[in-house]
Amino acid sequence: MNNKLGVGLVAAVVLVVGFIMLSNRQVTAPVTQTASSPTTAISPAMTKEDKTVSKVTVTASGFDPAVITVKKGTKVAWFNGSGTIANVSSAKHPTHLVYPKLNLGDFADGQSVSLVFTDAGIFKYHNHLNPSQFGSVTVE
């Protein structure tokens, strides 16, 4: 009887918490998110000249630089020079829910993805296809 009561209590807690989570959770779509098409790939040379864009290069060993600090409203562009498909996803792996705007998805070698950071804070991300590669963006 105690076992049934315990199982019933756990089931009730699961249902209540699940209902609260689904009814209160708001996932905002990215304010500004651009994924470059193959014909408009952003090259490292172009982004160096643009002072409002901070560039992160994806290499075979990870993100370079892994940690950057930018001001609010700055556009950060990730350029894939790793030789294979890369991915930028928000912490934590694999749920990616800490900062959903950073879930920029897969992008091929030679392509780039970018995001304008409009919120202040420290935003960690990783390569979903190789989560040992990670970085962070500090927005002031």
Add this chain to the structure above:
Amino acid sequence: MLVNRRSLTRFLREQVWNNRWRRIPKMQMAGFLALIALSAAIFSHSISALTVFILSIGSVLFFEYCFLRIRRVKPFLLSASIVTGLIIGLLTSPFLPWYVVIIAALIAVFSKQFIRLNKQHIFNPAAFGLFSAGLLFHYDISWWAVSFQSWPPHNFFLAVCILILILPGYVSGVYLRRYGSILAFLIVYIFLKYKLTHQATVVGLYDPTVIFFSLVMLPEPMTTPRKLNRQPLFGSVVALISFLPLMKWLPDPLLTALLFANGLFFKFR
């Protein structure tokens, strides 16, 4: 002599030549995990990947032997230890210092040997060791060896890697009959991910990390419900907890949820 040649020969004949070890579920699981490890090492082209596995397996076996001697228990074929060591190696980044792997192995074996009640350990050893090491050294669990098997596979090798990834499902789902936990977890997890991320494509919802977790770590037989009527609740609880907002302060949402469920369901197996 404690071990003579005759007893050793008989031991080897029974365990290896007669193929008995192949019928042990834990050894089958260890074999499948070794295949995953091999595929990951080949994909990463990294020698350090192989050293992580050697270090993790060796550490777990060493600490297991030591703790068994402390507890005055006769050492036996430690197939479960090999599984624990392989999981630690699959989830610990090869770029971390070597002592992190050893500490994770030490904590994992300690939890298995000493955090027990009624002769049963409470928590999944590999999950406990990895979670604790993540807290101690302030790093997130990398799942490096079970993340590259993306969909759709871009070449034949990746297609084979995906098949290798789901092989453990034979042991956990069919042989050990933990399909209740596995299916419930996957259904609830995919549903929550769809609701919270609005991704409805197979590419968006398929995740090799989640597949590995659901087929290998979630249905660990000693720490999860064996009764079929309790397995769906267990799997659902793990999936639900992994999406809680407080997970962003902890090393890993899946391992945290699993450990919490291990503790919650310990008396309801």
